Amino acid sequence: MDTSNERSVFYISDGTAITAEVLGHAVLSQFPVGTNSVTLPFVENVQRAQAVKAQINALYQQSGVRPLVFISIVTQEIRDIILQSEGFCQDIVQSLVAPLQQELGIAPAPVANRTHGLTANNLGKYDARIAAIDYTLAHDDGISLRGLEDAQIILLGVSRCGKTPTSLYLAMQFGIRAANYPFIADDMDNLKLPAALKAFQHKLFGLTIDPERLAAIRQERAENTRYASMRQCRLEVGEVEALFRTHQIRYLNSTNYSVEEIATRILDIVGLNRRMF
Amino acid sequence: MDTSNERSVFYISDGTAITAEVLGHAVLSQFPVGTNSVTLPFVENVQRAQAVKAQINALYQQSGVRPLVFISIVTQEIRDIILQSEGFCQDIVQSLVAPLQQELGIAPAPVANRTHGLTANNLGKYDARIAAIDYTLAHDDGISLRGLEDAQIILLGVSRCGKTPTSLYLAMQFGIRAANYPFIADDMDNLKLPAALKAFQHKLFGLTIDPERLAAIRQERAENTRYASMRQCRLEVGEVEALFRTHQIRYLNSTNYSVEEIATRILDIVGLNRRMF
Structure with a gap:
């Protein structure tokens, strides 16, 4: 620059x-x-x-x-x-x-601040957006596996691969009800697909990330732990990608993408409509 | 239309x-x-x-x-x-x-998808944005009153007045670390300013809302409860506005505003810089 x-x-x-x-x-x-x-x-x-x-x-x-x-x-x-x-x-x-x-062939009828404003016309859509944010928060990080029938998408991935910011962006920007579920590191046997998720196979979408970038992100939070070690990150990423392939879950590598790009690429891949607010 | x-x-x-x-x-x-x-x-x-x-x-x-x-x-x-x-x-x-x-007087040097993309130049800023989202989630709804010294703003208000979506939007769109704290309905004696918040008086910002709109929002979640009654909503809003005035906390009525408007008006009022991602 x-x-x-x-x-x-x-x-x-x-x-x-x-x-x-x-x-x-x-x-x-x-x-x-x-x-x-x-x-x-x-x-x-x-x-x-x-x-x-x-x-x-x-x-x-x-x-x-x-x-x-x-x-x-x-x-x-x-x-x-x-x-x-x-x-x-x-x-x-x-x-x-x-x-x-x-x-x-029609004259503009300008109203100040209609783009990002609330009007009687868009109030219902706005309420649906707030409901999507509520839903997404209540289904962040596997907090609840109930009500997944109402999710429009369920993101899967290891800790710190971008699930939460992506879910929130999907809800905030596009009004999508996005749940997400983490694969927990400590016990690699946990890298199985829970029955509660299997029922919604068609809504599952995986996120993966390069182990180097994952280790760097985890080091910021938990320096010099096993959780943040290259070995652990490589292991988890390998396992989760194998799981995605075994269950034929579509997935995306988030390493070089911003949250806008991850969110819009997912919608593009799965064919979900974007709403505008 | x-x-x-x-x-x-x-x-x-x-x-x-x-x-x-x-x-x-x-x-x-x-x-x-x-x-x-x-x-x-x-x-x-x-x-x-x-x-x-x-x-x-x-x-x-x-x-x-x-x-x-x-x-x-x-x-x-x-x-x-x-x-x-x-x-x-x-x-x-x-x-x-x-x-x-x-x-x-300089030629463009176009690079596809630089606007919302990740580059070596903006990676640090991007990480700060993700950190702001993490911070905001960890300080949503009064979950934690620790680490408020790191908040850039602390939103206060009654349940369902818009604190959470606004906090998340501030973090996601502008990279602002936004905490929020709810005033709980059941015990009106709780409408006091906790000591933990008093210490950060200069960061406090109140949200209020018309009782009619608040009751309509609460009815969606908890129909025919005291919580969603007009009487209760009127009582809470009156109390919280009195509290804002007593403690000279700046506040905004969110009733007719979208989350974009609430967030940008708050930043405008308190003079916080917007970052772009």
């Missing part, structure tokens, strides 16, 4: 600014440039917009370099104030509204 | 397609149009791209209406195949690359 190219970046929205962050981050990741970013959500009135404009201009005066400004603002009056700043402004949502309006 | 205007929408990416979904969803939420969406992540090779193009074209042939196609594809060869489909294609990332290249 060449920090001589470091740029200040603003993500500004009249809502949560999550859309501006996600897209701005995606675009900037295409450039070999360091960034120093500030997110300003809920810029909902003229007064706050003017303060933000002053902040952008002050930074420009001070540094002599135009800040990059990614905005997602529905209200034109607010948007125009930011667009008049000295920043290099990209209006990420509005730039797509005009072409879409032409294609759809 | 006017379903006569229902349109088919594709979100297509050589990565997770999360960026395409988030932005496409934001733009479409500006129009009064129903949508029927399909997300196709990991379109990473020519063969899959051609299959996707055929899928778009088939849908167009069948319906006579052009599908809307939001793409985020780094590799030009793959991108061009989709752009040649019969869909109404919007390249959400690429459309911003050219203006940014001019502003930055």
